[in-house]
Amino acid sequence: MISGRRAHNGGLRPCLCAFRRVLASIVSVVSSQPQAILQEVFGYTAFRGQQQAIVDHVVAGHDALVLMPTGGGKSLCYQVPAIARHRAGLGVTLVVSPLIALMHDQVGALEEVGVHAAFLNSTLTLDDTQRIERELMSGRLVLLYAAPERVTNLRFQAQLASLYERGLLSLFAIDEAHCVSQWGHDFREDYLQLSVLHERFPDVPRLALTATADDQTRADMIERLDLQSARVFISSFDRPNIRYTLVEKDNPRQQLLRFIRDEHDGDAGIVYCQSRRKVEETAEWLSQQGISALPYHAGLDAAVRQRNQNRFLREDGLVMVATVAFGMGIDKPDVRFVAHLDLPKNIEGYYQETGRAGRDGLPADAWLTYGLADVVNQRRMIDESPASDEFKRIQRGKLDALLALAEAHDCRRVRLLDYFGEASQPCGNCDNCLHPPATWDGTEAARKLLSCIYRFWQHGQQRFGAGHLIDVLRGKHTDKVAQYGHQTLSTFGIGADLSDNHWRAVLRQLVALGYVVAEGEFNTLALTDGARAVLKGAVQLTLREPTEAPKRTRGRTPQSGAKAAMLADLTGDALVRFGELKAWRAEVAREHNLPAYLVFNDATLADMARTVPQTLGELAQISGVGAKKLQAYGEAILQVMGR
Ligand code: ADP
Numbered sequence: 148m149i150s151g152r153r154a155h156n157g158g159l160r161p162c163l164c165a166f167r168r169v170l171a172s173i174v175s176v177v178s179s180q181p182q183a184i185l186q187e188v189f190g191y192t193a194f195r196g197q198q199q200a201i202v203d204h205v206v207a208g209h210d211a212l213v214l215m216p217t218g219g220g221k222s223l224c225y226q227v228p229a230i231a232r233h234r235a236g237l238g239v240t241l242v243v244s245p246l247i248a249l250m251h252d253q254v255g256a257l258e259e260v261g262v263h264a265a266f267l268n269s270t271l272t273l274d275d276t277q278r279i280e281r282e283l284m285s286g287r288l289v290l291l292y293a294a295p296e297r298v299t300n301l302r303f304q305a306q307l308a309s310l311y312e313r314g315l316l317s318l319f320a321i322d323e324a325h326c327v328s329q330w331g332h333d334f335r336e337d338y339l340q341l342s343v344l345h346e347r348f349p350d351v352p353r354l355a356l357t358a359t360a361d362d363q364t365r366a367d368m369i370e371r372l373d374l375q376s377a378r379v380f381i382s383s384f385d386r387p388n389i390r391y392t393l394v395e396k397d398n399p400r401q402q403l404l405r406f407i408r409d410e411h412d413g414d415a416g417i418v419y420c421q422s423r424r425k426v427e428e429t430a431e432w433l434s435q436q437g438i439s440a441l442p443y444h445a446g447l448d449a450a451v452r453q454r455n456q457n458r459f460l461r462e463d464g465l466v467m468v469a470t471v472a473f474g475m476g477i478d479k480p481d482v483r484f485v486a487h488l489d490l491p492k493n494i495e496g497y498y499q500e501t502g503r504a505g506r507d508g509l510p511a512d513a514w515l516t517y518g519l520a521d522v523v524n525q526r527r528m529i530d531e532s533p534a535s536d537e538f539k540r541i542q543r544g545k546l547d548a549l550l551a552l553a554e555a556h557d558c559r560r561v562r563l564l565d566y567f568g569e570a571s572q573p574c575g576n577c578d579n580c581l582h583p584p585a586t587w588d589g590t591e592a593a594r595k596l597l598s599c600i601y602r603f604w605q606h607g608q609q610r611f612g613a614g615h616l617i618d619v620l621r622g623k624h625t626d627k628v629a630q631y632g633h634q635t636l637s638t639f640g641i642g643a644d645l646s647d648n649h650w651r652a653v654l655r656q657l658v659a660l661g662y663v664v665a666e667g668e669f670n671t672l673a674l675t676d677g678a679r680a681v682l683k684g685a686v687q688l689t690l691r692e693p694t695e696a697p698k699r700t701r702g703r704t705p706q707s708g709a710k711a712a713m714l715a716d717l718t719g720d721a722l723v724r725f726g727e728l729k730a731w732r733a734e735v736a737r738e739h740n741l742p743a744y745l746v747f748n749d750a751t752l753a754d755m756a757r758t759v760p761q762t763l764g765e766l767a768q769i770s771g772v773g774a775k776k777l778q779a780y781g782e783a784i785l786q787v788m789g790r
């Protein structure tokens with residue numbers, strides 16, 4: 148059950164505190180049961196996955212490192228223990244979180260369910276700060292959110308020390324713990340200072356959480372946060388409700404538009420682009436096409452950025468077009484799609500970005516379009532970066548894994564999970580499972596292409612780009628062919644049987660597989676050492692057929708895809724009730740200055756519309772309706788539903 152600290156540093160203080168804690172834990176033994184808290188406070192019937200084991204471990208006062216995918220339900224892993232331990236008289240939980248912008252909503256969500264929480268950061272007025280500090284010192288506060296830089300602040304340290312002396316410092320939760328690792332993609336200098344918490348308050352249990360899990364980052368977290376003795380909880384990284392689709396680029400804007408119109412009309416989504424300019428252009432273009440889209444990137448004025456983020460979180464059905472600067476800590480649960488117009492850097496990045504879709508567990512799409520230029524650009528960015536050779540080598544390996552995913556003909560999910568060390572079976576919910584791509588024996592074609600590059604070099608010690616290469620293979624008499632005398636090459640016209648598009652696909656796959664590199668300002672092509680084996684016929688190559696026209700069977704009608712699945716059984720009256728409940732929710736959200744989903748999420752509203760509860764008792768049975776919300780909104784909801 149709930150126990151206090153594992154060890155004491157001596158002195159008189161612990162004796163009294165320990166007594167108080169034992170007394171408190173006996174008194175509150177029923178209401179501090181995690182299961183009871185989950186139901187009464189959050190209105191959920193059961194823990195998910197490993198939540199229960201983690202919560203029990205932490206409530207009992209042990210350290211833990213939690214690796215759970217985005218949307219897996221990390222917050223409850225520290226919120227339930229925080230409540231349990233506070234009820235047992237153990238005081239406040241300090242949550243370290245890197246994103247000031249989101250603390251407000253997290254605290255708002257807790258206050259909505261009746262948990263006393265607050266944040267301390269630089270956006271507060273002096274009055275507010277002092278008020279919160281008083282709450283903190285009184286021991287009434289259950290959770291306090293703070294940015295990492297605050298932890299080293301001397302005044303704050305003194306406050307923590309005072310709480311500690313009085314046995315009122317219950318737990319440290321370190322969110323986004325991968326920020327402590329230089330290998331991770333979100334390294335934050337301030338996170339290195341967090342070891343001070345353990346040094347000064349050694350017997351306060353700690354819980355570090357992250358959605359990023361490669362071995363190196365994991366080892367770094369354990370070392371830098373002194374978590375050697377913590378139990379490590381690794382959840383499955385599968386997000387079964389997300390459908391992965393990776394398509395070849397063929398007029399990407401139109402592809403994106405069709406994807407949004409056909410499958411996500413009126414849905415909230417994120418579109419990732421690599422450059423700031425492309426973000427702005429794409430957002431503007433989508434708006435012109437009648438899709439409500441906003442831009443977000445680090446170059447925008449901070450106020451504009453904040454406003455766009457707030458609108459995205461608070462309004463229904465907005466599309467955010469953004470660089471990777473957007474998204475960390477965005478816990479909007481009803482993002483129905485994440486689209487990539489450019490290739491991410493690696494699978495970790497891809498998985499984290501796509502993981503922002505469908506956190507509510509309802510169907511969602513991860514859609515990416517990529518082409519030869521993406522492959523070439525990503526390779527070049529690594530080559531030209533000022534990083535060490537060792538770092539570049541690691542980055543190249545990571546890019547290769549991503550390219551292999553993009554070119555895969557088998558289940559995408561099996562590959563993704565395999566990358567994170569998890570074995571699985573074909574999922575039935577990715578493009579390759581749903582529409583197995585045609586493959587062909589591309590060995591001969593690959594040899595033709597590689598030998599053409601080789602002949603260029605042999606002929607005039609020169610390299611050429613993709614366009615000219617394909618012209619020569621197809622035997623086109625262009626000016627450039629005449630200029631270099633390439634009509635005399637033995638490879639001239641040997642590929643007339645395949646279309647431009649087909650050759651482009653072959654080349655892209657050969658670059659992805661590492662047989663060809665594109666270099667320099669003009670992306671001229673050269674063979675790698677590995678190409679020799681293919682030229683000699685020692686390697687058999689099974690390639691993907693290019694998709695001449697995008698083939699998607701889903702989404703021809705407006706109400707298809709993820710949204711339809713959620714609303715499928717909402718017909719007639721139920722659909723009307725759902726609309727009315729949403730309108731009511733929007734009003735409440737505005738009044739409380741909170742995103743609508745924090746009042747109730749879509750799934751909860753849909754349940755209400757479907758089951759039409761007639762009494763408060765029936766309403767309480769619906770997942771997502773806890774005691775506080777029942778009390779605050781129960782009557783109003785019954786009225787909306789025309790009781
Ligand atoms: P993470 O931080 O791991 O990305 P969150 O903590 O934001 O995930 O949880 C994602 C969503 O799942 C939230 O809307 C949360 O309320 C919901 N959720 C988490 N655990 C449960 C549970 N046991 N039952 C029902 N919903 C849950």
Ligand code: ZN
Pocket residue numbers: 557558559560561573574575576577578579580581
């Ligand atoms: Zn699959």
